[in-house]
Amino acid sequence: MKALVLKDFHEMVVAERPDPVAGRGEVLVRTVATGICGSDLHGFTGANGRRVPGQVMGHETAGRIAALGPDVTGLTVGGLATVNPVVSCGHCPSCTAGAEHHCPEKYVIGVAPAVSAAFAEYVVAPAGNVVALPDTMPAEYGALVEPIAVGAHAARRGAVTADDTVLVSGGGPIGQAVVLAARRLGVTRIVVSEPDPGRRALCATLGAEVVDPAGAPVPEQVRELLGGPASVAVDAVGLSATLADALAATSLGARIVLVGMAAPRVELAAFAVSTEERTLVGSFSYSAADFRSAAEWVAGTPPELAHLVERQVDLADAPAAFTALAEAPTPGKVLVRF
Ligand SMILES: [Zn+2]
Ligand SMILES: [Zn+2]
Missing domain, CATH: 3.90.180.10 (Medium-chain alcohol dehydrogenases, catalytic domain)
Known part of the structure:
Protein backbone atom coordinates (compact mmCIF):
# COMPACT_ATOMS: atom_id res chain seq x y z
CA MET A 1 0.00 0.00 0.00
CA ALA A 149 -14.77 14.69 20.12
CA VAL A 150 -11.85 16.72 21.52
CA GLY A 151 -14.07 19.81 21.65
CA ALA A 152 -17.00 17.90 23.12
CA HIS A 153 -14.80 16.45 25.85
CA ALA A 154 -13.43 19.93 26.70
CA ALA A 155 -17.00 21.24 27.04
CA ARG A 156 -17.88 18.29 29.25
CA ARG A 157 -14.80 18.93 31.41
CA GLY A 158 -16.03 22.51 31.82
CA ALA A 159 -19.50 21.23 32.83
CA VAL A 160 -20.94 23.58 30.22
CA THR A 161 -24.73 23.98 30.26
CA ALA A 162 -27.22 26.09 28.31
CA ASP A 163 -27.07 28.73 31.08
CA ASP A 164 -23.39 29.46 30.48
CA THR A 165 -21.69 32.17 28.52
CA VAL A 166 -18.45 30.86 27.07
CA LEU A 167 -15.16 32.39 26.03
CA VAL A 168 -13.07 30.23 23.69
CA SER A 169 -9.46 31.29 23.21
CA GLY A 170 -8.21 30.09 19.82
CA GLY A 171 -10.38 29.63 16.74
CA GLY A 172 -8.52 26.71 15.13
CA PRO A 173 -10.04 23.26 14.70
CA ILE A 174 -10.23 22.58 18.46
CA GLY A 175 -11.70 25.99 19.24
CA GLN A 176 -14.18 25.40 16.41
CA ALA A 177 -15.09 22.03 17.91
CA VAL A 178 -15.63 23.66 21.31
CA VAL A 179 -17.98 26.19 19.72
CA LEU A 180 -19.97 23.36 18.12
CA ALA A 181 -20.07 21.43 21.40
CA ALA A 182 -21.23 24.47 23.37
CA ARG A 183 -23.95 25.17 20.81
CA ARG A 184 -25.11 21.54 20.99
CA LEU A 185 -25.40 22.01 24.76
CA GLY A 186 -27.68 24.99 24.18
CA VAL A 187 -25.24 27.85 24.85
CA THR A 188 -26.33 30.95 22.96
CA ARG A 189 -23.48 33.36 23.75
CA ILE A 190 -20.03 32.13 22.75
CA VAL A 191 -17.14 34.52 22.17
CA VAL A 192 -14.05 33.32 20.31
CA SER A 193 -10.80 35.23 20.66
CA GLU A 194 -8.60 34.59 17.63
CA PRO A 195 -5.96 36.70 15.87
CA ASP A 196 -6.39 35.17 12.39
CA PRO A 197 -9.21 36.82 10.38
CA GLY A 198 -9.95 33.63 8.41
CA ARG A 199 -10.41 31.63 11.58
CA ARG A 200 -12.54 34.39 13.09
CA ALA A 201 -14.78 34.32 10.01
CA LEU A 202 -15.11 30.54 10.23
CA CYS A 203 -16.03 30.66 13.92
CA ALA A 204 -18.62 33.34 13.15
CA THR A 205 -20.27 31.03 10.59
CA LEU A 206 -20.46 28.41 13.37
CA GLY A 207 -22.50 30.81 15.49
CA ALA A 208 -19.85 32.41 17.72
CA GLU A 209 -19.20 36.09 18.30
CA VAL A 210 -15.56 36.84 17.52
CA VAL A 211 -12.93 39.23 18.83
CA ASP A 212 -9.42 40.04 17.71
CA PRO A 213 -7.03 39.93 20.69
CA ALA A 214 -4.87 42.51 18.93
CA GLY A 215 -7.76 45.01 18.92
CA ALA A 216 -8.19 45.58 22.68
CA PRO A 217 -7.68 43.52 25.85
CA VAL A 218 -9.77 40.35 25.45
CA PRO A 219 -11.44 40.58 28.92
CA GLU A 220 -12.70 44.08 28.02
CA GLN A 221 -14.04 42.93 24.66
CA VAL A 222 -15.76 39.93 26.26
CA ARG A 223 -17.43 42.07 28.97
CA GLU A 224 -18.57 44.56 26.37
CA LEU A 225 -20.10 41.89 24.12
CA LEU A 226 -21.70 39.82 26.87
CA GLY A 227 -22.59 42.68 29.18
CA GLY A 228 -20.43 41.05 31.85
CA PRO A 229 -17.89 38.28 32.37
CA ALA A 230 -18.21 34.79 30.89
CA SER A 231 -19.05 31.87 33.18
CA VAL A 232 -16.76 29.41 31.40
CA ALA A 233 -13.54 29.85 29.44
CA VAL A 234 -11.97 27.20 27.27
CA ASP A 235 -8.34 27.88 26.44
CA ALA A 236 -7.68 26.10 23.17
CA VAL A 237 -4.29 27.81 22.83
CA GLY A 238 -2.50 27.18 26.12
CA LEU A 239 -0.20 30.14 26.66
CA SER A 240 0.25 32.32 29.75
CA ALA A 241 -1.43 35.14 27.83
CA THR A 242 -4.55 33.16 26.87
CA LEU A 243 -4.84 31.71 30.36
CA ALA A 244 -4.60 35.25 31.77
CA ASP A 245 -7.45 36.26 29.42
CA ALA A 246 -9.51 33.27 30.56
CA LEU A 247 -9.11 34.24 34.22
CA ALA A 248 -9.72 37.96 33.71
CA ALA A 249 -12.69 37.52 31.34
CA THR A 250 -14.67 35.20 33.63
CA SER A 251 -16.74 35.66 36.75
CA LEU A 252 -15.74 34.60 40.25
CA GLY A 253 -16.35 30.88 40.60
CA ALA A 254 -16.03 30.34 36.83
CA ARG A 255 -14.68 27.18 35.23
CA ILE A 256 -11.54 27.37 33.06
CA VAL A 257 -10.68 24.45 30.78
CA LEU A 258 -7.10 24.15 29.57
CA VAL A 259 -7.10 22.07 26.38
CA GLY A 260 -4.51 23.92 24.25
CA MET A 261 -0.89 22.87 24.57
CA ALA A 262 1.07 25.69 22.97
CA ALA A 263 3.52 25.92 25.89
CA PRO A 264 4.76 23.29 28.34
CA ARG A 265 4.78 25.84 31.19
CA VAL A 266 2.41 28.68 31.93
CA GLU A 267 2.27 31.37 34.57
CA LEU A 268 -1.02 32.28 36.13
CA ALA A 269 -2.50 34.72 38.61
CA ALA A 270 -2.80 32.49 41.68
CA PHE A 271 -5.39 34.66 43.45
CA ALA A 272 -7.68 34.53 40.42
CA VAL A 273 -7.92 30.82 41.21
CA SER A 274 -7.69 30.82 45.03
CA THR A 275 -9.51 33.86 46.36
CA GLU A 276 -11.88 34.07 43.40
CA GLU A 277 -12.59 30.34 43.42
CA ARG A 278 -12.22 29.63 39.73
CA THR A 279 -11.89 25.98 38.89
CA LEU A 280 -9.07 25.18 36.47
CA VAL A 281 -9.37 21.79 34.79
CA GLY A 282 -7.31 20.08 32.12
CA SER A 283 -8.76 18.35 29.09
CA PHE A 284 -7.06 15.91 26.78
CA SER A 285 -8.54 13.78 24.01
ZN1 LIG B 1 -5.60 15.61 16.43
ZN1 LIG C 1 -7.10 0.31 30.61
Whole structure:
Protein backbone atom coordinates (compact mmCIF):
# COMPACT_ATOMS: atom_id res chain seq x y z
CA MET A 1 0.00 0.00 0.00
CA LYS A 2 0.93 3.64 -0.30
CA ALA A 3 1.57 5.56 2.88
CA LEU A 4 2.54 9.09 3.78
CA VAL A 5 5.78 8.72 5.72
CA LEU A 6 7.52 11.28 7.93
CA LYS A 7 10.91 10.67 6.29
CA ASP A 8 12.57 13.32 8.39
CA PHE A 9 11.44 16.49 10.11
CA HIS A 10 10.13 18.87 7.43
CA GLU A 11 10.07 16.03 4.88
CA MET A 12 7.01 13.93 4.06
CA VAL A 13 7.17 11.33 1.28
CA VAL A 14 4.72 8.91 -0.30
CA ALA A 15 6.25 5.44 0.10
CA GLU A 16 5.28 1.78 -0.21
CA ARG A 17 4.56 0.01 3.06
CA PRO A 18 3.34 -3.56 3.62
CA ASP A 19 -0.44 -3.87 3.85
CA PRO A 20 -1.45 -4.28 7.50
CA VAL A 21 -3.40 -7.43 8.40
CA ALA A 22 -6.32 -7.59 10.82
CA GLY A 23 -5.43 -9.93 13.68
CA ARG A 24 -7.80 -11.41 16.24
CA GLY A 25 -10.33 -8.81 17.34
CA GLU A 26 -9.09 -6.29 14.80
CA VAL A 27 -10.54 -4.60 11.73
CA LEU A 28 -8.85 -3.58 8.48
CA VAL A 29 -10.10 -0.24 7.18
CA ARG A 30 -9.52 1.06 3.63
CA THR A 31 -8.85 4.75 4.26
CA VAL A 32 -11.00 7.32 2.44
CA ALA A 33 -9.80 10.55 4.06
CA THR A 34 -7.55 11.52 6.96
CA GLY A 35 -7.35 14.98 8.50
CA ILE A 36 -4.10 16.85 9.10
CA CYS A 37 -4.07 17.80 12.79
CA GLY A 38 -2.07 20.60 14.36
CA SER A 39 -0.24 17.88 16.30
CA ASP A 40 0.74 16.23 12.98
CA LEU A 41 2.18 19.57 11.84
CA HIS A 42 4.15 19.85 15.08
CA GLY A 43 5.28 16.28 14.50
CA PHE A 44 6.28 17.22 10.97
CA THR A 45 8.44 20.10 12.20
CA GLY A 46 9.71 18.13 15.21
CA ALA A 47 8.29 20.81 17.52
CA ASN A 48 6.32 18.55 19.84
CA GLY A 49 8.68 15.59 20.18
CA ARG A 50 5.74 13.18 19.93
CA ARG A 51 6.49 11.88 16.41
CA VAL A 52 9.63 10.18 15.10
CA PRO A 53 11.15 10.08 11.60
CA GLY A 54 10.20 6.96 9.67
CA GLN A 55 6.73 6.73 11.14
CA VAL A 56 3.31 7.08 9.57
CA MET A 57 1.04 9.58 11.34
CA GLY A 58 -2.71 10.10 10.95
CA HIS A 59 -5.36 9.80 13.68
CA GLU A 60 -8.41 11.62 12.26
CA THR A 61 -9.82 9.25 9.70
CA ALA A 62 -12.74 7.81 7.80
CA GLY A 63 -12.73 4.70 5.67
CA ARG A 64 -14.55 1.60 4.55
CA ILE A 65 -14.24 -1.65 6.43
CA ALA A 66 -12.13 -3.93 4.22
CA ALA A 67 -11.79 -7.06 6.37
CA LEU A 68 -12.66 -8.37 9.81
CA GLY A 69 -10.15 -10.32 11.85
CA PRO A 70 -11.16 -13.47 13.75
CA ASP A 71 -13.75 -12.98 16.52
CA VAL A 72 -15.05 -9.64 15.25
CA THR A 73 -18.81 -9.23 15.21
CA GLY A 74 -21.19 -6.34 14.76
CA LEU A 75 -19.33 -4.63 11.91
CA THR A 76 -19.92 -5.04 8.16
CA VAL A 77 -17.32 -5.29 5.41
CA GLY A 78 -17.83 -2.39 2.99
CA GLY A 79 -19.47 -0.18 5.62
CA LEU A 80 -18.30 3.36 6.32
CA ALA A 81 -16.54 3.86 9.64
CA THR A 82 -14.33 6.13 11.66
CA VAL A 83 -11.58 5.01 14.02
CA ASN A 84 -11.20 6.11 17.62
CA PRO A 85 -7.38 6.34 17.71
CA VAL A 86 -7.13 6.05 21.52
CA VAL A 87 -6.49 2.36 22.08
CA SER A 88 -6.78 1.19 25.70
CA CYS A 89 -6.62 -2.11 27.57
CA GLY A 90 -10.35 -2.32 28.26
CA HIS A 91 -10.15 -3.82 31.74
CA CYS A 92 -8.18 -1.53 34.10
CA PRO A 93 -10.00 0.76 36.59
CA SER A 94 -9.78 3.75 34.18
CA CYS A 95 -11.17 1.74 31.26
CA THR A 96 -14.01 0.24 33.30
CA ALA A 97 -14.84 3.71 34.67
CA GLY A 98 -15.24 5.09 31.13
CA ALA A 99 -12.01 7.10 31.18
CA GLU A 100 -10.21 5.00 28.57
CA HIS A 101 -7.91 7.92 27.78
CA HIS A 102 -6.44 7.57 31.30
CA CYS A 103 -5.56 3.91 30.76
CA PRO A 104 -1.91 3.31 31.69
CA GLU A 105 -1.54 1.02 28.67
CA LYS A 106 -3.15 3.42 26.23
CA TYR A 107 -1.55 4.32 22.93
CA VAL A 108 -2.77 6.54 20.13
CA ILE A 109 -2.96 5.42 16.50
CA GLY A 110 -0.98 7.93 14.45
CA VAL A 111 1.15 8.94 17.43
CA ALA A 112 2.68 5.60 18.51
CA PRO A 113 5.36 5.05 15.85
CA ALA A 114 5.16 1.25 15.67
CA VAL A 115 1.43 0.80 15.01
CA SER A 116 -0.58 1.02 11.80
CA ALA A 117 -1.84 4.60 11.29
CA ALA A 118 -4.22 6.49 9.05
CA PHE A 119 -2.04 8.44 6.60
CA ALA A 120 -1.98 5.22 4.59
CA GLU A 121 -4.29 3.35 2.24
CA TYR A 122 -5.10 0.84 4.99
CA VAL A 123 -5.19 1.07 8.76
CA VAL A 124 -5.82 -1.68 11.31
CA ALA A 125 -7.54 -1.00 14.63
CA PRO A 126 -9.15 -3.03 17.43
CA ALA A 127 -12.82 -3.64 16.62
CA GLY A 128 -13.91 -1.68 19.69
CA ASN A 129 -12.24 1.40 18.22
CA VAL A 130 -14.03 1.16 14.86
CA VAL A 131 -17.26 3.13 14.92
CA ALA A 132 -19.71 2.49 12.07
CA LEU A 133 -21.19 5.47 10.22
CA PRO A 134 -24.14 5.57 7.82
CA ASP A 135 -23.20 4.95 4.19
CA THR A 136 -25.39 7.85 3.12
CA MET A 137 -23.19 10.59 4.63
CA PRO A 138 -20.22 12.20 2.87
CA ALA A 139 -17.45 9.76 3.79
CA GLU A 140 -14.86 12.44 4.52
CA TYR A 141 -16.98 13.85 7.36
CA GLY A 142 -15.97 10.75 9.29
CA ALA A 143 -12.49 12.29 9.59
CA LEU A 144 -14.01 15.19 11.56
CA VAL A 145 -15.29 12.98 14.38
CA GLU A 146 -11.96 12.94 16.23
CA PRO A 147 -11.40 16.72 16.52
CA ILE A 148 -15.13 17.19 17.27
CA ALA A 149 -14.77 14.69 20.12
CA VAL A 150 -11.85 16.72 21.52
CA GLY A 151 -14.07 19.81 21.65
CA ALA A 152 -17.00 17.90 23.12
CA HIS A 153 -14.80 16.45 25.85
CA ALA A 154 -13.43 19.93 26.70
CA ALA A 155 -17.00 21.24 27.04
CA ARG A 156 -17.88 18.29 29.25
CA ARG A 157 -14.80 18.93 31.41
CA GLY A 158 -16.03 22.51 31.82
CA ALA A 159 -19.50 21.23 32.83
CA VAL A 160 -20.94 23.58 30.22
CA THR A 161 -24.73 23.98 30.26
CA ALA A 162 -27.22 26.09 28.31
CA ASP A 163 -27.07 28.73 31.08
CA ASP A 164 -23.39 29.46 30.48
CA THR A 165 -21.69 32.17 28.52
CA VAL A 166 -18.45 30.86 27.07
CA LEU A 167 -15.16 32.39 26.03
CA VAL A 168 -13.07 30.23 23.69
CA SER A 169 -9.46 31.29 23.21
CA GLY A 170 -8.21 30.09 19.82
CA GLY A 171 -10.38 29.63 16.74
CA GLY A 172 -8.52 26.71 15.13
CA PRO A 173 -10.04 23.26 14.70
CA ILE A 174 -10.23 22.58 18.46
CA GLY A 175 -11.70 25.99 19.24
CA GLN A 176 -14.18 25.40 16.41
CA ALA A 177 -15.09 22.03 17.91
CA VAL A 178 -15.63 23.66 21.31
CA VAL A 179 -17.98 26.19 19.72
CA LEU A 180 -19.97 23.36 18.12
CA ALA A 181 -20.07 21.43 21.40
CA ALA A 182 -21.23 24.47 23.37
CA ARG A 183 -23.95 25.17 20.81
CA ARG A 184 -25.11 21.54 20.99
CA LEU A 185 -25.40 22.01 24.76
CA GLY A 186 -27.68 24.99 24.18
CA VAL A 187 -25.24 27.85 24.85
CA THR A 188 -26.33 30.95 22.96
CA ARG A 189 -23.48 33.36 23.75
CA ILE A 190 -20.03 32.13 22.75
CA VAL A 191 -17.14 34.52 22.17
CA VAL A 192 -14.05 33.32 20.31
CA SER A 193 -10.80 35.23 20.66
CA GLU A 194 -8.60 34.59 17.63
CA PRO A 195 -5.96 36.70 15.87
CA ASP A 196 -6.39 35.17 12.39
CA PRO A 197 -9.21 36.82 10.38
CA GLY A 198 -9.95 33.63 8.41
CA ARG A 199 -10.41 31.63 11.58
CA ARG A 200 -12.54 34.39 13.09
CA ALA A 201 -14.78 34.32 10.01
CA LEU A 202 -15.11 30.54 10.23
CA CYS A 203 -16.03 30.66 13.92
CA ALA A 204 -18.62 33.34 13.15
CA THR A 205 -20.27 31.03 10.59
CA LEU A 206 -20.46 28.41 13.37
CA GLY A 207 -22.50 30.81 15.49
CA ALA A 208 -19.85 32.41 17.72
CA GLU A 209 -19.20 36.09 18.30
CA VAL A 210 -15.56 36.84 17.52
CA VAL A 211 -12.93 39.23 18.83
CA ASP A 212 -9.42 40.04 17.71
CA PRO A 213 -7.03 39.93 20.69
CA ALA A 214 -4.87 42.51 18.93
CA GLY A 215 -7.76 45.01 18.92
CA ALA A 216 -8.19 45.58 22.68
CA PRO A 217 -7.68 43.52 25.85
CA VAL A 218 -9.77 40.35 25.45
CA PRO A 219 -11.44 40.58 28.92
CA GLU A 220 -12.70 44.08 28.02
CA GLN A 221 -14.04 42.93 24.66
CA VAL A 222 -15.76 39.93 26.26
CA ARG A 223 -17.43 42.07 28.97
CA GLU A 224 -18.57 44.56 26.37
CA LEU A 225 -20.10 41.89 24.12
CA LEU A 226 -21.70 39.82 26.87
CA GLY A 227 -22.59 42.68 29.18
CA GLY A 228 -20.43 41.05 31.85
CA PRO A 229 -17.89 38.28 32.37
CA ALA A 230 -18.21 34.79 30.89
CA SER A 231 -19.05 31.87 33.18
CA VAL A 232 -16.76 29.41 31.40
CA ALA A 233 -13.54 29.85 29.44
CA VAL A 234 -11.97 27.20 27.27
CA ASP A 235 -8.34 27.88 26.44
CA ALA A 236 -7.68 26.10 23.17
CA VAL A 237 -4.29 27.81 22.83
CA GLY A 238 -2.50 27.18 26.12
CA LEU A 239 -0.20 30.14 26.66
CA SER A 240 0.25 32.32 29.75
CA ALA A 241 -1.43 35.14 27.83
CA THR A 242 -4.55 33.16 26.87
CA LEU A 243 -4.84 31.71 30.36
CA ALA A 244 -4.60 35.25 31.77
CA ASP A 245 -7.45 36.26 29.42
CA ALA A 246 -9.51 33.27 30.56
CA LEU A 247 -9.11 34.24 34.22
CA ALA A 248 -9.72 37.96 33.71
CA ALA A 249 -12.69 37.52 31.34
CA THR A 250 -14.67 35.20 33.63
CA SER A 251 -16.74 35.66 36.75
CA LEU A 252 -15.74 34.60 40.25
CA GLY A 253 -16.35 30.88 40.60
CA ALA A 254 -16.03 30.34 36.83
CA ARG A 255 -14.68 27.18 35.23
CA ILE A 256 -11.54 27.37 33.06
CA VAL A 257 -10.68 24.45 30.78
CA LEU A 258 -7.10 24.15 29.57
CA VAL A 259 -7.10 22.07 26.38
CA GLY A 260 -4.51 23.92 24.25
CA MET A 261 -0.89 22.87 24.57
CA ALA A 262 1.07 25.69 22.97
CA ALA A 263 3.52 25.92 25.89
CA PRO A 264 4.76 23.29 28.34
CA ARG A 265 4.78 25.84 31.19
CA VAL A 266 2.41 28.68 31.93
CA GLU A 267 2.27 31.37 34.57
CA LEU A 268 -1.02 32.28 36.13
CA ALA A 269 -2.50 34.72 38.61
CA ALA A 270 -2.80 32.49 41.68
CA PHE A 271 -5.39 34.66 43.45
CA ALA A 272 -7.68 34.53 40.42
CA VAL A 273 -7.92 30.82 41.21
CA SER A 274 -7.69 30.82 45.03
CA THR A 275 -9.51 33.86 46.36
CA GLU A 276 -11.88 34.07 43.40
CA GLU A 277 -12.59 30.34 43.42
CA ARG A 278 -12.22 29.63 39.73
CA THR A 279 -11.89 25.98 38.89
CA LEU A 280 -9.07 25.18 36.47
CA VAL A 281 -9.37 21.79 34.79
CA GLY A 282 -7.31 20.08 32.12
CA SER A 283 -8.76 18.35 29.09
CA PHE A 284 -7.06 15.91 26.78
CA SER A 285 -8.54 13.78 24.01
CA TYR A 286 -11.84 12.07 24.95
CA SER A 287 -13.40 8.97 26.39
CA ALA A 288 -14.81 6.23 24.15
CA ALA A 289 -18.31 7.53 24.97
CA ASP A 290 -17.34 11.09 23.96
CA PHE A 291 -16.01 9.70 20.67
CA ARG A 292 -19.15 7.66 19.97
CA SER A 293 -21.43 10.57 20.75
CA ALA A 294 -19.37 12.83 18.43
CA ALA A 295 -19.69 10.15 15.72
CA GLU A 296 -23.45 10.06 16.24
CA TRP A 297 -23.68 13.81 15.82
CA VAL A 298 -21.51 13.76 12.68
CA ALA A 299 -23.62 10.90 11.27
CA GLY A 300 -26.58 13.27 11.23
CA THR A 301 -24.55 15.49 8.82
CA PRO A 302 -25.36 18.82 10.47
CA PRO A 303 -24.77 21.68 7.99
CA GLU A 304 -21.93 23.13 10.13
CA LEU A 305 -19.66 20.29 9.04
CA ALA A 306 -19.31 21.75 5.54
CA HIS A 307 -17.59 24.83 7.04
CA LEU A 308 -14.97 22.78 8.87
CA VAL A 309 -13.28 21.36 5.76
CA GLU A 310 -10.92 23.83 4.12
CA ARG A 311 -9.90 21.55 1.26
CA GLN A 312 -9.11 17.98 0.32
CA VAL A 313 -5.79 17.02 -1.27
CA ASP A 314 -4.76 13.84 -3.06
CA LEU A 315 -2.09 11.70 -1.44
CA ALA A 316 0.47 12.84 -4.06
CA ASP A 317 -0.09 16.46 -3.00
CA ALA A 318 -0.04 15.74 0.73
CA PRO A 319 3.72 16.36 1.26
CA ALA A 320 3.36 19.86 -0.25
CA ALA A 321 0.25 20.44 1.88
CA PHE A 322 2.23 19.63 5.05
CA THR A 323 4.97 22.08 4.07
CA ALA A 324 2.44 24.81 3.31
CA LEU A 325 0.40 24.24 6.49
CA ALA A 326 3.50 24.25 8.71
CA GLU A 327 4.19 27.74 7.31
CA ALA A 328 0.64 29.04 7.40
CA PRO A 329 -2.21 27.04 8.91
CA THR A 330 -5.57 27.39 7.16
CA PRO A 331 -8.78 28.34 8.98
CA GLY A 332 -10.38 24.92 8.42
CA LYS A 333 -9.21 21.31 8.16
CA VAL A 334 -7.19 19.96 5.27
CA LEU A 335 -8.02 16.33 4.53
CA VAL A 336 -5.81 13.89 2.62
CA ARG A 337 -7.78 11.64 0.24
CA PHE A 338 -6.71 8.05 -0.32
ZN1 LIG B 1 -5.60 15.61 16.43
ZN1 LIG C 1 -7.10 0.31 30.61
